[in-house]
Amino acid sequence: MLADRFGRKSMLLLGCLLYALFGALPVLLHELRLILLSRLLFGCAEALIMTCCTTLIADYWPPRERMRYINRQVITIGVVGALFFVIGGVAGEGSWRTPFLLYLTPLLMLPAIAAWLWEPDRRQEDSHAAPALNGGVRRTVLTACFLIFAGMVTCFVVTVMTPTVLVMRGVTSTSLIGAAAGLAILCTLIGSIAWPFVRERIGVAGVNALLLGCMAAGLCVLALAPSYAVVLAAMVLQGVGAGFLVSNASLPLLLGLPPHLRARGVGAFTACLYLGQFASPLIITAIAQPLGGMPAGLANAILVWALLTMVLALVWLVVGLRHARLQSGPVAH
Missing domain, CATH: 1.20.1250.20 (MFS general substrate transporter like domains)
Structure with missing residues (x-):
């Protein structure tokens, strides 16, 4: 609903920022309950990113291309997840806190998201919007x-x-x-x-x-x-x-x-x-x-x-x- 109300791109930028913040926060935390709270908020940010990315794919491409890019998204998630799993394991040899720093990497993507992605023009969509499901x-x-x-x-x-x-x-x-x-x-x-x-x-x-x-x-x-x-x-x-x-x-x-x-x-x-x-x-x-x-x-x-x-x-x-x-x-x- 946030992406419908405030726009996909702006919510994606916010989601990436919160993802990095809450993902890396356990590096500084010492109490287990605070770490668990940070992981809960991290999950909310991740869900926001997933929702915005998938919705933008549907907004940007027609049905046939949409299928292709959704599948590429799933493959990319698997490849990057496996890669970071290995990197995190190596990084964790010295300290259990170090792998959490990997969650800062989305900050490097914020300029690219801001420059290359665009907010779909939804004025025409809204004019034809049905009142309910x-x-x-x-x-x-x-x-x-x-x-x-x-x-x-x-x-x-x-x-x-x-x-x-x-x-x-x-x-x-x-x-x-x-x-x-x-x-x-x-x-x-x-x-x-x-x-x-x-x-x-x-x-x-x-x-x-x-x-x-x-x-x-x-x-x-x-x-x-x-x-x-x-x-x-x-x-x-x-x-x-x-x-x-x-x-x-x-x-x-x-x-x-x-x-x-x-x-x-x-x-x-x-x-x-x-x-x-x-x-x-x-x-x-x-x-x-x-x-x-x-x-x-x-x-x-x-x-x-x-x-x-x-x-x-x-x-x-x-x-x-x-x-x-x-x-x-x-x-x-």
Whole structure:
């Protein structure tokens, strides 16, 4: 809503400034509660940046180009995230505070943002703005938000719980645990790169069913894995599915929302993305409680969530096939 009211570019500049400020603040803080508060505010700034960037992509480019740049955004996030993960690890050898200084790097981008980005002309958009969401737009937003929430819950089962699963399997080497996480990130990038080609062949609904199925299969393999090698196979399945997720979930939103509602819809989508990440360990822990608690019931809890995800994949497949059949119309004989 802030980006709709005050403009995308100005909110992006503000978001980058706050991102750097709150991101680097733990370097100076000593109390844990203040550090946690700074991370909370940092998350708000990050969400503001994500919303503004995604909305600007939709504002700047027509639908076909929009798809391409959204996918490039997802790939860039993965590459830069992996790169800074490595740099942060090296920087943290001397002090745990040093990696937080990396969050100052967006300050270097502020002049480029101010000089090269422009605020879309929304006067014509506002003159044609509808007073409220219609049913179709509301369904688009709710569907995208539901998918990204459920998908992020599933993704973060692997991110958060894989180290525990590996330790329970007798793998305690931090290098091996880190390698498994790195493989998942690599496969996520592969999935992101492959997404345009897969989407062209099976459509958005088909990709939704595929990505949910891949992630569900990955969770099943992870929960039942008897060895480290099998856990790596789970990382591949999960990573490829996760690579499809953000681009495919956001595409109907960016194509279907009218310009005057775009930032609001993307903001809701981004909020659900982060809520899914936050809720994931809470959901799995809650499922594990009646199954033996943590960590004894972790594998069964992962299997339960995998089953729910697979059911969702099948529902999406059926709905997608029905929608495709309705669009194709009756076949002439």
